[in-house]
Amino acid sequence: MKCAFLAIITLLSCSSTMASPPDGETLFQDNCSVCHGPRGMGGSAPKLAGDASEWKSKVFERAVLSGIDDHGKPLKAPMPHWAGTSFKSDNGAMPSKLEVDAIQKYLHQQK
Numbered sequence: 001m002k003c004a005f006l007a008i009i010t011l012l013s014c015s016s017t018m019a020s021p022p023d024g025e026t027l028f029q030d031n032c033s034v035c036h037g038p039r040g041m042g043g044s045a046p047k048l049a050g051d052a053s054e055w056k057s058k059v060f061e062r063a064v065l066s067g068i069d070d071h072g073k074p075l076k077a078p079m080p081h082w083a084g085t086s087f088k089s090d091n092g093a094m095p096s097k098l099e100v101d102a103i104q105k106y107l108h109q110q111k
């Protein structure tokens, strides 16, 4: 009986962790800041805060996931096509739109 009770508690705490929204700041720092600079202010790659951070979310998602910019042009290397890879903490799973939206929201707050 005690075990069943503990199993339920464990299940509940796992599902509540999964339901929490992705942390855009951590995702950005772990996966993007090496090129786009701390807080998206620019580095070897363009500034995102105050620029791509203001694009429509569909346009931003397309740029990040498929490497197509706001003018419909392909983004050059070394910008990764994230749909073909995975964010560091995701263990090989393809990035979700929710995660990309969380990154954009974080960048929007940086300008």
Ligand code: HEC
Residues within 6 Å of the ligand: 028, 031, 032, 033, 034, 035, 036, 044, 045, 046, 047, 048, 051, 052, 060, 063, 064, 069, 070, 074, 075, 076, 077, 078, 079, 080, 082, 103
């Ligand atoms: C290895 C370096 C590198 C990493 C890591 C990287 N990028 Fe980029 N990114 C670039 C480069 C270089 C460009 C410019 C490409 C061009 O001008 O064709 C770019 C362009 C972009 C653009 C288009 C900007 C514009 O104004 O046209 C967006 C949006 C973007 N990156 C988002 C991200 C996000 C979000 C991440 C993390 C999930 C990320 N990038 C990770 C190198 C990188």
